[in-house]
Amino acid sequence: MPDECTETDRFVAVAAETEVPEKGLACFDxxxxxxxxxxxxxxxxxxxxQCSHALASFDEGRLRGNRIMCPLHGATFDIRDGSCTGAPASRPxxxxxxxxxxxxxxxxxxxGH
Structure with missing residues (x-):
């Protein structure tokens, strides 16, 4: 879990630890x-x-180990770095x-994100 910010990053509070279940996910704006x-x-x-394949959100997605699965077409991504691990997506x-x-x-x- 990275803990240092670069010159261009600023840290923003998103949620309490208790809002994200073990082996689970939670979505925020x-x-x-x-x-x-x-x-x-x-x-x-x-x-x-947002999935890189069909731009669906992961609100109804699932975690399988260290991969998140898009609920629309089943594309998977590594939660550690966003890399694509399963079709139909091909981009991280x-x-x-x-x-x-x-x-x-x-x-x-x-x-300035």
């Missing part, structure tokens, strides 16, 4: 960006909440650095 938070093995990961989705502070999950957003 953060400053106009759809974000899906995923928890697996006591780590939290953040991805853009954006991932964001995450840190947890005082029970709050924060993500790094690029300045």
């Amino acid at each position: 953060v400053e106009g960006v759809g974000i899906v938070l995923c928890r697996f093995r006591d780590q939290v990961f953040a991805l853009e909440n 989705i954006r991932s964001f650095p995450v840190r947890v502070r005082n029970g709050l999950i924060e993500i790094g957003l690029p300045t």
Whole structure:
């Protein structure tokens, strides 16, 4: 779980740790960006909440280990880095650095995202 921000990132609070279940996901709007938070093995990961194949959201998606599955056509992505792991998608989705502070999950957003 990345914990340092780069010059272009600023961390923004998204949710309380308790809002993202173990082996589960939760979706949020953060400053106009759809974000899906995923928890697996006591780590939290953040991805853009939009499949690169048909632009569906992951609101009804499922986690299978360290992969998230799009509910529309079944494309899968690695929650650790957004890389595409299963068709019909062929492009990755954006991932964001995450840190947890005082029970709050924060993500790094690029300045002027």
